[in-house]
Amino acid sequence: MSVPDRFENVKRLSLCIICLSKNHKVTQCTSTFKCKICSRSHLTSSTFSLSPAPQPTVQTTSAVDNLPMLQKTLLGWVVSGKYNSDTPFSTKSSAFLLSCEEAINFNLEQLWKLDEISSTPKLTDEKYNCETEFCNTVLRNASGRVVVRLPFKDTLSSLGLSRDIVFRRFTALERRLSHMPEIKAQYVAFMIEYENLGHMTRIEGPDLRTSHCYIPHHCVLKPNSTSKKLRVVFDASYRTTTQKSLNSILMVGATI
Template sequence: MKWAVRNDTLAGQVSDDELTGTSSDLQKTLTKFWEVEEVSVSKALSKEEIDCANIFVRTTRRNSEGRFIVTLPLKQDESTLGKSREQVEKRFYSTERRLSKNNKLRDYYVYFMPEYEELNHMSKTESCDNSHIEYFMSHHGVLREPSLTTKLRIVFDASCQQQLVTG
């Protein structure tokens, strides 16, 4: 069986051979269409993905300001985070040296810190004790002069290698 598509506006531009096809061509096209449109079956979740979803459901809440408060899903016990303070202090002093050499970067940093504090993206730690586990995350700034909106982008390094706590 053959089918044909005709359009008077194409008359004289396309030959009859280009407008005809076989039913097998149509069948292939329709089959491909339904394969693309088919709803995929979701794969089974891994144990790690299930654990993560359970932590999210069990601990996620909203505070009085409507912000979401979430617990970070850790793959291991939080004691494996290690001692981050010493490494972060070294990076802090390195950042201070860098800021002392670049006034423009320092000015953007001075502007950024109170803004992050006001947005509750960070908070000042008054004192540290060893009664509970604390994790400090180092950060540094990347200056992007050509940017119209954000000249300083802050990069947080949560994967920084830490000294592990030993018993």
């Protein structure tokens, strides 16, 4: 029986390859027997004969003696060997690189096309209308602020009612902040600063019969921030009674 057949029978019978016992596994074997050929922990009769690993074949060719040899490798054909010139001694050495200029030019052209920035980007109808609305309405007021009109794609009246929904969210926020006096103080300070900077203006006696939209707000805490640990976020994506939000009726412009 050949050695591979013996080894397969030992595995099939679930025997220990060191002492051929059934009572334990190889890792639990306490036998000190060593193979007489390789000095490993298994029977000598189950030793595999080690033969040198097959070497990859290399194809070489040389038409004339004392000339470079052409050798085919995994990376392609390589020229190597001796070269006898007409002069007995020469201090010059030469190196040659074979390449296809057409392939290089084609690859460079493709690379340039990838890096090329189009001077006339294609805009969708909405992005084009949004850019036109911006150019027609943007202005700078007397204080130097840039004023831009919101680019509506639908009428403001399509939003429906928003005051009651926002008021409920505001009262819930007040109740939550009443248990966190430190955060409430930061919240109030942020809103006062926001108003003093002119980012929002108090409206006295609003006319609710005209088109309008109330926007709820909440705070975001960043304890690790070095500038402001509390920031107020205005939620223009909440849905009104018509299941539309302010953001949903605004046009989206091109990415700048």
